[in-house]
Amino acid sequence: MAGMLVQNGQEWVLDRMLEYINASGLHVGLMEEQTTIPETAQIGAGITEIDPVGDATGSGYARIVISGWTSTSGVDPYITGPAVTFTVSGTWQAVNGYFVATGSGDASALWAEPFPSGKFGDKTDGDRIIITPKYEQMDYSE
Helix, strand or coil: CCCCCCHHHHHHHHHHHHHHHHHHCEEEEEECCCCCCCCCCEECEEECECCCCCCCCEECCCCEEECCCEEECCCCCEEECCCEEEECEEEEEEECEEEEECCCCCCCEEEEEECCCCCCEEEECCCEEEECCEEECCCCCC
């Protein structure tokens, strides 16, 4: 039987994660999926990055690198990044969630979150999508 990561351990792990993230930065991108993401998903295999250029009428999309993440301790510790804004050029289709990756073109997704049903969908020229990425340590005690 494996041990359970208690609150102090969860906070310690998130603090170490935070040190790495703020030293190197992480990239936030947009995805098409609106369902639960498989545990083994990577970008291109379980996570489909949006492709405005492939949609023929859109452009201007790129992952956004961010640093300046902060942590919140307590019963359910988590880290959050600063808000990022994607501004639509042309038309973007099927924007249904976001992911956090290690690089601008890297397939290594660290976590992903679908938006609540119907939150975004198709976007048109000048629309903005504002995301505040968050990672919460999973509670294995339940």
